[in-house]
Amino acid sequence: MVERIPMSQEGYARLRQELDRLQRKERPAVIEAIEVARGHGDLKENAEYHAAKERQGHIEGRIMELKDKLGRAEVIDCSSVDCSRVVFGTVVSLVDLDTDDEIRYQLLGPLEADVSTGSISVLSPIGRAMIGKSVGDEITVKTPGGVRQLEVMDIKPPDRA
Incomplete structure (x- = not known):
C-alpha cells in the first residue's frame, strides 16, 4: 500500500514548481555543461566534466524524489x-x-x-x-x-x- 503524504495546495504547487524548474532549466543546463566539458579533451582529468556529472546526478535524484512525493501527495484544501x-x-x-x-x-x-x-x-x-x-x-x-x-x-x- 502506498503511504500518502498530506499536503496543502500551496505546498503541492511549490513542489510542482521546483520539479518544473529542474526539468526545464536545470537539467538542460547541466547537459549542455557536460557537452562543453567533453569538448575539453581527456575525461579522466577533466574537473569540469566530473563536476557537471555530479551535478547531473543530484538533479536527477531530486527529480525522482519530487515525482515520488507528488505522486503520493494527498492534497487538502485548507481554505474550507x-x-x-x-x-x-x-x-x-x-x-x-x-x-x-x-x-x-x-x-x-x-x-x-x-x-x-x-x-x-x-x-x-x-x-x-x-x-x-x-x-x-x-x-x-x-x-x-x-x-x-x-x-x-x-x-x-x-x-x-
Missing part, C-alpha cells in the same frame, strides 16, 4: 476547513500551562513543516496530540524536550490567522 476542532490546515493558538508562553502553529504536512515560519507537521508529537481537539481542551504531549502541558486557546483557518 472546519474550525470547531483542530484539523489539517488550521492555525492553532496554544498556551504552555507550565510557562504561560503563547504558541501559534499551522498544522501542515511533513514536507511543509517549518517551525521557524510557524508550521508543524500533523505527524509530529504536538501535531498528533492536537488533532481533533477543541478550544479549551488541554493536551499532554511527550516531546523530545520532555512532557508539555498545553491548552488550545483558538482555532482559525489559514487565511484569517
